[in-house]
Amino acid sequence: MSEQSFVLAIDQGTTSSRAILFDSTGTPCHVAQKELPQIYPQSGWVEHDAEQIWQDTLTVCRQVVEQAGIEASDIANRIDSIGITNQRETTVVWDRATGKPIHNAIVWQDRRTSLVCDTLRRNGHGDDVQHRTGLLLDPYFSGTKIAWILDNVDGARAQADKGHLAFGTIDSYLLWRLTGGRVHATDATNASRSLLYNIREGCWDTTLLDLIRVPESLLPEVRDSSGSFGACDAEHFGAAIPITGIAGDQQAATFGQACFAPGMIKSTYGTGCFVLLNTGDTALTSQNRLLTTIAWQIDGKPTYALEGSIFVAGAAVQWLRDGLKLIDHASETESHAERLDDTGGVYLVPAFTGLGAPYWDADARGALLGLTRDTGISEIVRATLEAVCFQTRDLMGAMEADGATIDGLRVDGGMVANNWVMQFLADVLGKPVDRPVVTETTALGAAYLAGLHTGFFGSQADIGRNWQRDKTFLPGMESPRRDALYTGWLSAVERTRSQI
Numbered sequence: 368m369s370e371q372s373f374v375l376a377i378d379q380g381t382t383s384s385r386a387i388l389f390d391s392t393g394t395p396c397h398v399a400q401k402e403l404p405q406i407y408p409q410s411g412w413v414e415h416d417a418e419q420i421w422q423d424t425l426t427v428c429r430q431v432v433e434q435a436g437i438e439a440s441d442i443a444n445r446i447d448s449i450g451i452t453n454q455r456e457t458t459v460v461w462d463r464a465t466g467k468p469i470h471n472a473i474v475w476q477d478r479r480t481s482l483v484c485d486t487l488r489r490n491g492h493g494d495d496v497q498h499r500t501g502l503l504l505d506p507y508f509s510g511t512k513i514a515w516i517l518d519n520v521d522g523a524r525a526q527a528d529k530g531h532l533a534f535g536t537i538d539s540y541l542l543w544r545l546t547g548g549r550v551h552a553t554d555a556t557n558a559s560r561s562l563l564y565n566i567r568e569g570c571w572d573t574t575l576l577d578l579i580r581v582p583e584s585l586l587p588e589v590r591d592s593s594g595s596f597g598a599c600d601a602e603h604f605g606a607a608i609p610i611t612g613i614a615g616d617q618q619a620a621t622f623g624q625a626c627f628a629p630g631m632i633k634s635t636y637g638t639g640c641f642v643l644l645n646t647g648d649t650a651l652t653s654q655n656r657l658l659t660t661i662a663w664q665i666d667g668k669p670t671y672a673l674e675g676s677i678f679v680a681g682a683a684v685q686w687l688r689d690g691l692k693l694i695d696h697a698s699e700t701e702s703h704a705e706r707l708d709d710t711g712g713v714y715l716v717p718a719f720t721g722l723g724a725p726y727w728d729a730d731a732r733g734a735l736l737g738l739t740r741d742t743g744i745s746e747i748v749r750a751t752l753e754a755v756c757f758q759t760r761d762l763m764g765a766m767e768a769d770g771a772t773i774d775g776l777r778v779d780g781g782m783v784a785n786n787w788v789m790q791f792l793a794d795v796l797g798k799p800v801d802r803p804v805v806t807e808t809t810a811l812g813a814a815y816l817a818g819l820h821t822g823f824f825g826s827q828a829d830i831g832r833n834w835q836r837d838k839t840f841l842p843g844m845e846s847p848r849r850d851a852l853y854t855g856w857l858s859a860v861e862r863t864r865s866q867i
Contacts, residue, residue: 371396372445373435374818375608377424378810379537380616381454381474381638382685384420386427387807388435388446389814391823393833395807399430406471411478411720414471417459420537421544425603432604439605449545449599450612450817452619452809453537454638455560458512460523460585461540463533466548470520472537473512476639476678476720480511481729492578499565499572501650501659503727507676509536510562510579517580527582534585536560538613542596545610550597552588555664556618564589566650566661569669592618592663593816612817616809617641618662621672623812624777624803625834627827632766632773634759635809636782639723640680642762643672644771655765656725663816673769675724675762679717679733680755681782686719687751693744697781703748704787712737714859715750725765726860734863755782756792757856763796775799779808786840794844795853804835 373388373396385400401423406414437445456475461468473479484504487493493504502508513534517524526532535543539553558564558571563581565572571586590596592614598607614622617635621643624633629647634640643662650659650671662672684700687693694700716722718731735747763773775798782788783802793800805811818824 370445372447372823374447374814374823375428375431375449376810376814376817377428377449377451377541378616378813379420379424379451379453379541380809381457381476382682384423384427385810386424386431387810387814388431389811393805393811393815393830395805395811397431397434399427399434401427411481413474413476413720415457415474417461417468417472417540420472421541424541428604442604442606442608446604446606446608447823448609448611448817448821450813450815451538451541451610452614452616452813453541453557455536455557455615455617456507456509456512457537458509458516458534459537459540460513460516460532460534461543463531463548466544469523469532470516473516475507477512478506478721478729480506480515483511483514484729487578496562496575497652499567499575500562501559501566501652502562503656503658504562505727506729507723508560508562510575510581513585514580527585530584532585533587534581535587536615538615539587542610542613545599545603546597547600552590552596554592554613555589555661555669556592556615557613558589559661560615566659566669566671591665591667593665593820595820609821610817611820612813612815614663614813614816617643617674618660618672619812619816620779620809621645621662621812622815623808623810624779625831626777627831630772631777632771633777633779633808636680636755636778636780637809638680638682640677640755640758642675642759642766644766646671646673651769653765653769655768656727657762657765657769658724665819673766673771675765677758677762678720678723680758681780682719683715683717683751683754684782686717687748693748700748700752701785701787703745704752707745707749710737710746710750710753711739711741712855713742713746713750714856715747715754716859716863717751717754718863722860722864725761726864728864731864734859736859736862752785752788753791755788756795757853759792760795760853773798775801777801777803779803779806789840790843793840793842795849797842797846797849799842800840802837802840804837
């Protein structure tokens with residue numbers, strides 16, 4: 368039997384929980400995945416069963432260990448470390464004594480705290496919150512979700528005040544469960560998405576805790592993204608494997624794409640779409656409604672990024688499959704798009720849970736515009752794919768307006784396997800799009816962060832050399848058509864918002 372060793376990456380996403388074993392070259396060798404059901408209690412609300420997330424995570428981790436043929440007695444020799452990456456902002460509050468959540472996890476897409484955020488904005492807190500956190504006052508982020516749970520679960524606020532409850536994003540919750548409750552921690556990237564963390568001073572901000580009404584006793588310790596987070600209990604996998612890397616999914620993908628130099632940019636196409644631009648040691652404040660965030664923190668030093676967040680990308684394709692039942696599998700979308708010259712003027716604005724950057728309209732809802740008697744399944748499918756590309760152009764335009772020079776884009780995530788989408792993206796942006804050989808860059812980033820701390824990976828320079836291009840998509844669309852299509856998109860977005 369081969370004595371090859373691995374880093375185990377846990378990639379807990381919005382629609383699935385996955386485990387991947389990466390070797391020392393950053394190659395994914397074994398993968399296991401379980402789909403995660405979505406819970407929709409009412410319009411605009413999205414929840415997950417956090418206990419199911421924990422059980423699914425254990426299952427997929429055990430499956431990849433079995434796939435690799437690693438015996439329990441050999442775990443310590445074959446698994447170097449564990450890295451965790453997670454859907455960000457999704458909020459769990461649990462009982463410290465039992466580890467059990469007191470409410471379903473409130474997902475990042477959830478809009479139930481829109482009114483709270485509107486009130487805080489109207490009361491003049493927006494600029495101060497943005498300066499301290501890099502974020503805008505929006506229900507997307509964790510802080511107002513925590514307060515909602517404390518105010519709506521019987522006895523929760525009183526229990527929190529006594530120090531009996533704990534808060535975490537999914538990384539923190541999994542870490543707590545993996546370590547048997549010994550470690551209540553998160554990393555700086557996840558903390559920076561909470562509306563409660565001062566990204567300039569590197570600490571939980573007491574002014575914001577008072578404003579949003581979150582007791583400090585709930586909060587995890589904030590650590591480097593690459594560093595020690597304790598070790599998992601031996602009972603889970605047969606040995607106490609060290610946990611040495613944590614980062615929110617989009618920051619992990621940026622690290623996995625080796626966007627280490629200021630000015631490098633990546634876009635991830637998963638449930639949503641997220642564009643991150645490395646700004647180095649400078650926390651830039653966007654003038655165009657982008658977010659300032661921590662890309663990663665190593666040796667106590669944060670690297671910052673500008674981020675544009677789109678709430679619905681792959682989720683729109685899932686809606687075509689599961690909601691409308693127009694397709695049986697996501698892979699069918701490529702042939703639908705290819706058989707048309709255009710959509711015939713059909714636009715989908717997938718504001719199913721509001722609009723993210725640069726609009727930040729929590730009350731917007733989705734719309735399908737430009738329908739005629741000739742509109743069929745292929746037009747709707749293609750409009751759905753085009754919407755992902757138009758939204759990316761929204762973000763790139765905002766970044767360029769903030770002074771960024773963007774020569775090209777590195778892409779990753781499930782949707783980048785669709786060649787038609789990647790070509791249309793290059794056409795709409797008017798810029799080359801680079802797809803890497805390894806597109807599982809979210810999990811890869813978590814593996815890199817974990818393995819850097821242990822020495823499994825030598826340095827960031829070594830990681831940069833691992834990055835390999837699979838294909839470059841060059842723009843081929845004439846400017847007048849590109850601009851006309853995008854003007855139509857902007858009109859569709861405005862008409863959607865005017866109906867609310």
